[in-house]
Amino acid sequence: MTPTSSSLRRVPAGAAAPQDTPPARRSRRKASSRGRQALTPWLFLLVPLAFLVTFSYVPIINMIVYSFTDWDGVSPDYSFTGVENYVEIFTRPELFKVFIASLYYLAAAVLQIVLALYFATVLSFNTRFRNLFKGILFFPYLINGVAIGFVFLYFFQEGGTFDTVLGLFGIGGEHLWLGDPDLVNFSLAGVSVWRFLGLNFVLFLGGIQSIAPELYEAAELDGAGRWQQFRFIIVPSLRPLIGLTAILAVSGCLSVFEIPYIMTGGAGASETFVIQTVKLAFRFNKTGLASAAAVVLLIIILLVAWLQRRLVPEERAVA
């Protein structure tokens, strides 16, 4: 490519880019007289793009290809089987029933957002030991997932901490919190709330603190009480953040993996979609079927992300 042709192409491209400020454009036109200038951004992008392609796009493309095959992940050969894997996922109810577990996490996520909103509001007003409470509520989010798994394996033991505490309140008996198929998802979803409440809470707290204090003062002059301030100032200001959190919660619920895998190994009713996919791939060597399952999950998550972009107004365009 000659310097002339590249500079010819670059100038209209630069002029068309909306984020270009006038001084930038001026200097670029001048700079583009040097031909290697066109290469400079690629030098900076070389390594990032190499990583992106190798570890994001090659796996995604392979996954889509394998999803139409019967590959077992080991043998050198595989044959294309069309949409057979997808038919299997949608027609074998046991492969699809794992989404039931997601519903528990979804319900837990709703509870989590409500609680986070409550605590963020309470702590944004004058409160004694405010930083202590903030730290305590937030800290679980930072804890290692395996450590959390062990903490709650112990907590939920038969006759363990939870049973003992319930006993203090007169609720006797020993329960198989992690063994009983009717209870296990409640227990695990509870752990999820315990772990992730702090993040939502801190995000909401940050959102509330960026509200201009004049708004509260004006509201108070108008005689608005605490509830009205919450209802008419805090909730509307946080709406984009709440929307974003809700959508993230949905995709989070669909891809639950770590806590159930560590605590129950994903046995029985606690199996989630991702655990099932991982088992299909690495334990049962059904790479083709697992790829198809992963593609299905990916499509669902992309749909959710697309909905987010439609429902939650973007505050700033990306690049």
Place this chain on the structure above:
Amino acid sequence: MAAGPGGIRGAGGKGRRARPVARAGWQARLATVLKYLSLVAASVVVLLPLGVVLLTSLKTSDELARGGGPLSMPDDWLNFANYVTAFEKGQMAEAAFNTFVILIVSITGTVFIGSAAAYAIDRFSFRFKKLVVALFLFATLVPSITTQVTTFQVVNQLGLFNTRLAPIMLYLGTDIVAIYIFLQFIRSIPVSVDEAARMDGASALTVYWKIILPLLKPAIATVVIVKGIAVYNDFYIPFLYMPDQDLGTVSTSLFRFKGPFGAHWENISAGTILVIVPTLAIFLMLQRFIYNGLTQGAAK
């Protein structure tokens, strides 16, 4: 109570003083009582499961067998024998070393890769720029756990399986959030700053190295915190890609306690506390940065 900074707290304080006029006094007092009650209850819910593990880690196996219940106090508050067992038999020294190496390399790499990409995207206009941005954007939407099935093949073919490079490369390659944090921040640096340097004949690399990178310090702090927490706590990638006994990280070594220690909860508890303590120390030291970092990181 000392008046804190931040307008809203002042405003809230004013609200509290103003309210008794608006409402009956006992109602306001009841609201305050309920508020503190809920905060204390939440704190108990958070701390109880952790506290019980701490108590158990200080007990001997005989004490546990005696069945005093999980809430009973240990006989000897300074019984650290379980910690020694957990540290030595759980190969925690190797785990800490491996985690440390992976942390340092992947954080440093992420800072350079992320800032270089953000610099190129924000400061240059070039062909296919929209495509490049779209590629990065789309990759954030793909949950990495779903593609592990085929990422495994890639890692395997590169010969990285069972080496420390496997998680390092994956952490470097899948961190698009860092690029967004840098991109957001780089936009706030006026173009005139690098323009001036370019006028003086500085090359793009010099501008990046001498001007942009130093100005990015706050964003670097954010990336280091967000990335550091994520890497220290990650379980699945080392679990899948480094099954070798000598290549345990903090997470996977702790996970292996499940086997040999069986139902020895005093040892498992000690191991768990050992893993949590560094997090607690970092949190107490860097509280403010962590809150800010996560708020920025999550609002990518």
